[in-house]
Amino acid sequence: MEYYTQLEKLIIPEYGRNIQMMIEYIVNLPDREKRNRMAHALVNIMAQLHPEMREVGDVKRKLWDHLYIMSDFKLDVDSPFPAPSPQTLLDKPQQLSYPYKDIKFRHYGKNLELLIEKAILMEDGPAKNAFIKVIANHMKKSYLTWNRDSVSDEVIGQHLNFLSEGKLTLSEDIRLNNTLDILARAKKKKFIEKTKETSNSRSHRNWPRKK
Numbered sequence: 001m002e003y004y005t006q007l008e009k010l011i012i013p014e015y016g017r018n019i020q021m022m023i024e025y026i027v028n029l030p031d032r033e034k035r036n037r038m039a040h041a042l043v044n045i046m047a048q049l050h051p052e053m054r055e056v057g058d059v060k061r062k063l064w065d066h067l068y069i070m071s072d073f074k075l076d077v078d079s080p081f082p083a084p085s086p087q088t089l090l091d092k093p094q095q096l097s098y099p100y101k102d103i104k105f106r107h108y109g110k111n112l113e114l115l116i117e118k119a120i121l122m123e124d125g126p127a128k129n130a131f132i133k134v135i136a137n138h139m140k141k142s143y144l145t146w147n148r149d150s151v152s153d154e155v156i157g158q159h160l161n162f163l164s165e166g167k168l169t170l171s172e173d174i175r176l177n178n179t180l181d182i183l184a185r186a187k188k189k190k191f192i193e194k195t196k197e198t199s200n201s202r203s204h205r206n207w208p209r210k211k
Helices: 013-027 032-049 051-055 059-069 107-122 127-146 153-163 180-205
Strands: none
Touching: 013 032, 013 059, 032 051, 032 059, 032 153, 051 059, 107 127, 107 153, 127 180
16 A cells, blocks of 8 residues: 555645656656657646646746756756746745835725725716715625624714715615624635635545555
8 A cells, every 4th residue: 555645745736746757757768859858748738737827928938947846956858948946946025015004994905995086986876876885885894804893884984984085975874784794604604614624625635545
């Protein structure tokens, strides 16, 4: 019997063990011409395994980079692209800046402020009122997500008025989603996600393999 726990760890698990084994085979081929042929064929197979990568710009280069990485940079072939340096795996990605200082309420986020700006520019009427209600419900959901406390529609209306600099008002006759319903949906969503994680974990347990 052979167990997955006894096998060497995959460098890029998304391609699977068979691809990893094929790469190791190609690396050890003494004939350079044969290595070249098989490396190009393997890149095409890798592309077929992940068709979604076709939407990624410069996909061929990315596949070749993965090929070199999975060979532990030992692959010696005539690639259409220069081989990446092992240092690329050690380099940390550049940290993205986030405009914290410009956000008035962090639990609502910057995107909500952009929605408010869009609502301000709309003409008065049913469409604008419906959009304001959608924004207010999203604010209430975001508030409860981060604060886990009850919040009244009046408070949400005050925040909306503040964020819009007095240009948007939540009508008194508008009733937002019930707090208990929002919390219940959030709890149900969290339970479903946890169940999926548990299910995926069970499906990836280490089962014995036949030689």
